[in-house]
Amino acid sequence: MIAHDWERVREELDGFGCAVIPGLLSPAECDGYAQSYARPELFRSRVVMERFQFGRGEYQYFAYPLPPGLAALRGALYEPLARIANGWQRALGETGRFPPTHAEYLARCHAAGQTRPTPLLLQYGAGDYNCLHQDLYGELVFPLQVAVLLSRPGADFTGGEFVLTEQRPRMQSRVEVVPLAQGDAVIFPVSQRPVGGTRGPYRVNMRHGVSRVRSGTRHTLGIIFHDAA
Ligand SMILES: O=C(O)CCC(=O)C(=O)O
Numbered sequence: 703m704i705a706h707d708w709e710r711v712r713e714e715l716d717g718f719g720c721a722v723i724p725g726l727l728s729p730a731e732c733d734g735y736a737q738s739y740a741r742p743e744l745f746r747s748r749v750v751m752e753r754f755q756f757g758r759g760e761y762q763y764f765a766y767p768l769p770p771g772l773a774a775l776r777g778a779l780y781e782p783l784a785r786i787a788n789g790w791q792r793a794l795g796e797t798g799r800f801p802p803t804h805a806e807y808l809a810r811c812h813a814a815g816q817t818r819p820t821p822l823l824l825q826y827g828a829g830d831y832n833c834l835h836q837d838l839y840g841e842l843v844f845p846l847q848v849a850v851l852l853s854r855p856g857a858d859f860t861g862g863e864f865v866l867t868e869q870r871p872r873m874q875s876r877v878e879v880v881p882l883a884q885g886d887a888v889i890f891p892v893s894q895r896p897v898g899g900t901r902g903p904y905r906v907n908m909r910h911g912v913s914r915v916r917s918g919t920r921h922t923l924g925i926i927f928h929d930a931a
Pocket residue numbers: 824832837848849864910911912921922923924925
């Protein structure tokens with residue numbers, strides 16, 4: 703288990719739709735991941751965002767088997783997040799529950815034909831950005847995901863802020879800009895979250911993206927818990 707104040711994470715996710723774990727990865731771990739972008743044998747596919755009008759920049763999905771540290775991190779983050787996700791299921795009146803371990807959840811994904819790994823490394827240069835999106839890859843959706851900033855803001859790059867939008871029914875949208883240092887992890891909803899209303903919780907629709915990188919190079923590690931069809 704990752705030693706962290708998960709109650710605070712739950713409160714921030716419930717209150718604002720995002721939470722930060724400072725220094726989840728060390729500078730050496732961040733540099734290791736960022737450098738591994740240049741090792742094609744680690745990845746199953748590469749996406750140039752401009753080709754799909756997803757933005758500008760590129761990313762690669764890791765292949766199975768994941769690097770051991772990444773597989774362990776994905777499994778360790780899943781467990782406390784599954785408890786939060788099950789609280790959201792209850793709040794929204796959904797009957798389905800997420801199993802306590804990531805191995806069990808992956809078995810469900812694989813049985814449903816979602817067998818391809820979704821953890822990814824992203825790479826942005828000057829002028830690159832990531833349009834607002836949702837990382838949905840099939841019917842099975844684990845409702846929370848994690849992104850770790852691998853580069854040093856102000857030193858390796860400028861600009862390139864992580865942003866979230868929250869679309870509320872019949873109301874104007876709300877935005878969060880999440881300040882991150884190297885190694886910080888942001889936890890956020892994949893697509894929806896419950897917000898407490900006077901007549902009980904309602905669903906809001908969330909998207910995330912990255913504003914334009916003004917200079918330098920920015921790398922991120924994305925950890926998504928459902929696999930892809
Ligand atoms: O580069 C970022 O900060 C966002 C990455 C992203 O879209 C993701 O991890 O799903």
